[in-house]
Amino acid sequence: MSTPFTGTRHLLRLIVRRDRIRLPVWLVGLGGMIAVSALLVPPIYDTPEKIAGYASAVGTSPVSYLMSGRQAGIDTIGGIVANEISQVAQLGICLMVMFLVVRHTRTEEETGRAELLRSTVLGRHAATLAGLLYGVAAALLIGLATTASMLAAGLDGVGSATYGVGLTLLGLCYAGVSLVAAQLSTSARGALGLAGTAIAIGYLIRGVGAMQDNALVWASPFGWAQRMDAFGAERWLPALPLVALTAALLLLAAWLTAHRDFGGGLLQTRPGQPRASRFLGTPVGLALRLQRGLLIGWAIGLTALGLLYGAVIPTIPDLVASNPDIAQVIGASADAEQALIDAFLRYIFLFMAVVSTGFAVTSVLRLRAEEESGRAEVVLATRIRRTSWVGATVLVAGLGALALSLLMGLGLAMGYGLGMGEWDRLAGQLGGQLSYLPGVLLVAAVAVAITGLLPRWSLLAWAGVAFVFFQVMLGETLRLPDWVDGISPFWHLPGLPVETFEPLPAVTELVLAAALVLLGLCGYRRRDVAAG
């Protein structure tokens, strides 16, 4: 007897087999970040004075409300931990289920792989259900890991459990959102765009509601999860709208699946231009067009990040005055207000530069994707030389990284300027952010060299990104030896604005980057262009 769900079990096994690396990376990456934060935060706030200081600083910081909402029990260590991890945990779990669910529903359908499976004994809803169950399982595991980490950190049991449940339910809710998005849009990119927008809206509504302390928080799944008040009153009522919305979304997704054609959706792609612009017919034009979406996404995200960090600067002196440990964390040596702000800025410049290596490497690795898909072959069968083709992509990656640096610096200066009403430091902040660009370019250049010389190993380029992250986040805490720290190009750059600018490290790194790019170009010229 076959039901609309026949074959779900087989599909799930296929999904787990296909994602045997991807899923653990998500779980260990996200779960690990949550666990490390949960364990590292309590030792910093080891006295009632420090806890009170945190509570009063956060309780007066609109930026904290905007980013993390109003956490209950902020005057307890549990509340502090929850507040510290909430951004990573809440956004992380939503993004994770979004990527996983869309990957196994709409992406499969768009690429035509699902068609092959649909032709076997498979119920109409089997693919949707399998994608959902997979997302649910991943969300559950993150929820469990979070509760376990909190318990391991010695936090209150009921609070830890409530927090984990709230987080999991939030994940389930956005699994439903992603499932509906995957039914609406005919392309995986479109589905990710829809679901991502829904996440951003939910997050922002909660933030604005928390900032203004009004009922707007109740209009967002993020608000419901938070208003379960883990480490505070621990209320279960707000879980109801989360569950109800999830159920409604699942019914909607099922209805949409039943009422649309295979491969179809409700949102049709708009027709585009019948002719290409003159610029598009050049390697740089094509590379820019292919990376346009990537660049715009990163530009918006990083500008917003810069703005938020800029806006938080005015609250630094208060925050640090109440907790000297924070000064230690961000590496301030003097307690003068300006020195603290400079130390914070240095940390933010470095952090944002390291984040932007993610763009640079993604951008460079597009080269490999073009090659593997066979699209590079078609271009290289024209009069375009390999060096121009690779050079164009590298140029777009480099200029993109430069543009992102400028935007991050500008965002930071704007946020700071709006908060402080001072605009005289704008140039310094732009320059400060730019001073870290050579490190970004060097990481990207390593990716170019690997793609040119060892194409099969091009994913290794991500190890560079992972390492600079690791070094910046934990290098000081773990007291790594200099030679390990020194692998990161950022370690050699002067730490503006605390230190003064020196051209030598920057120039050395730029020369090194250029040499690596040349090496990659030579490799690409000499080797086979492998398709498929």
Add this chain to the structure above:
Amino acid sequence: MLCQDGVVTAIKLHDIVKTFGPVRALDGLHLTVEPGEVHGFLGPNGAGKSTTIRVLLGLLKADSGSTRLLGGDPWRQAADLHRRIAYVPGDVTLWPNLTGGEVIDVLGRMRGGLDEKRRAEMLERFELDPRKKARTYSKGNRQKVALVAALASRAELYLLDEPTSGLDPLMEAEFQRAVLELKHEGATVLLSSHILAEAEALSDRISIIRAGRVVQRGSLAELRHLTRTTVIAETAMPATAVAAVEGVHNPQFLDGRVIFDVDSDHLDAAVKALAALGVQSLTAHPPTLKELFLRQYGEEVTA
């Protein structure tokens, strides 16, 4: 490289070897294509057709052997030679966020310019909507985009790797017309295919490739000469004697009829033997390309 008569050979591959790890994709391949001919390049999947074309495009570097394309070395002079070439890949993938029209223009401009009139004409003939995003095209429509991009440019040499895969029969016929037009204009075409009827209809000469080697080459007539003719005859007297004639294969006797295959060089002897038995009806047909093809592949089974 000049031939004796002074015309540059379009393609001259000599003893090409290309290995991928332990796999010998091309194993001493010889291929010659003369200017102005449509050359059918036939073989089963995995025989090395696409690898050969990628070597010709300078995308892959042959381990050994010499490669000449329009008189040049495609590995060293790729970009210069590519101005004179149009290519349709076997497995067409397009940039999902570009429209079909944009892809055609991009490839055309990168190749060095499109013939606007031909572009419009080909879009019309292949019934392609250039405004649709590539991600929404079916396999057949993606194939049409690559075909229009190649056919709308004026090239000396067209390298077409299984160009009709995914096309419906009407579009296949349109494609055949377009190739014949190219031929009349004097262009050279290397047409890789496993669709026999297509190669039979279009090709002046044919090379059959199997396991990285060309195992048979020549014009269709020459190839047929090398192979067997099928004879069906009705004779007054039992035709058992025919079985004894040299070069006759698989004789079958059914209600006074005999059906057999005979090597083309022994056809004369076989017909004489039949004549002596009193021929009442006689049909003979030359081997189709399919039979040629199966015979070449058939050896794979026993090999």
